[in-house]
Amino acid sequence: MNTRYDALALFSGGLDSILACKVIQDQGLKVLGIHFITPFFGNPEKIEDWQEIYGVDILPVDISSKYIKMMLDVPAHGMGKLVNPCVDCKIMMLRHAHSLMDEFGAKFIISGEVVGQRPMSQRQEALNSIRNDAEVRDVLLRPLCAKSQLITPCEESGLVDREKLPHISGRGRKEQLAMAKAYGFKVIPTPAGGCKLTEYENAARFLPLLRNLKEPDVNFFKLTTVGRQYWAGNKLLAIGRNQDDNENIEKLFNDGDYVFEVKDFPGPLSLGRALNPEGWTEREILDAAAMTASFSPKARNSGGEVVVNVIGPDGNKDVSVLPSRETETVFAGPNLEGLKEWKIERENFRLKNIELKKIEGDNLALGKND
Ligand code: SF4
Known part of the structure; x- marks a missing residue:
C-alpha cells in the first residue's frame, strides 16, 4: 500500500508551491507534492534535491499526452499572452490530483495560488472557475490566500487551522520572500516553476506543431525543445548544441526521420522530421546535411566538401556537401509570425x-x- 498523506499538493518547484506545502506541514499534516511533467514544464531531475531541501515527498506525474490533446482541441478558457492555457492547465492538474486522492488516502488538495498574483489564472473569477470546473470545490485549499477565500471543509472540520494560515493577496512578493527567509531557504526559487509556454522563444518553437498537428505527438513536442531549430516549410531540422542534445536526438529518433552526422570532424547530430508524412527531396537532404556540417567549426574550416552520414527511411548513406547555412532550401529559425x-x-x-x-x-x- 502507498504511504498515506493528509494532502496532495500541486508542486511546480516554484516558491509559492513550496510555501503552500510548508504551511500545511507546520500544522503537523503529511503532504505529498505532485510534480506534473509535460514537454512544456516539469523538472523531474530536480525532485531529489527538492525533497532534501524542502522536506516534502514528491511524486512525478507525466500528463504530456492529455495535456497536448487539450492544447490541440482549443482550451475551453483560452490562452494567455502567448500559447499558455493557464486556466485549463490548472483545471487539468487539479482534476488529476483529485483522481489520486484515494490512492494516497488524502483528504484535501492544496495549491500555491494567491488571489491577484497573476493576471490570467489568479484573478478571483479565474480561481473560482478553476475550482468549479475541476470539481474540487470540497477538497481544494489554497493555503497562502485561504483567508480571503470561502472556508473549505478541511478548515471547517478543524483538520486545518484556518487562523494559522497566512493571508496573502496581490502581485507583491514581500510576504512570500519573508516566509522563505523564515523557513531558512538559502536559495529563493522563482514564484512559479517555469513554463516554456509563456516564453517567446519556446512559444515560437511550439507554434508550428500547435497549428498543424491533428493528434497529440509527445515525441514531436519534445523534439521542438532540443537544440537549434530550423524550419523549411513543413520540415524541421533540430541540430544538437551539446552532448545532451545529441543524446536526446538519438532518443527521439522515429521511423521516417533523418539523422545527419558529420564524418571525420567533431560536430553535432541533427534530426530532420516532416510535419506530414511526405518524404524529403534529395535537395532537402543535401541541404540539411550542409546545414549540419556548418555547425562543425573544423568541418567549416577545412575549406572544402565534407562527408555527412545520413540515416533515413531508405537506409544509411554518405553524402558530400560544402558546409553552409545559405542553402537552396531555406531553413529559418522559429518565429511567432501568424x-x-x-x-x-x-x-x-x-x-x-x-x-x-x-x-x-x-x-x-x-x-x-x-
Ligand atoms: S504558466 Fe504554464 S504551467 Fe503555469 S498555469 Fe500557465 S500553462 Fe500551466
Missing part, C-alpha cells in the same frame, strides 16, 4: 462552442419543462 491571427481564429471557435453549448443547454431545459 500567432495573433491563429489565436483570433481559435478564440472565435472557442466562443462559438460556448454559444452552441449554451443553446444545447437551453434546449434541454425547455424540453424538460415541456
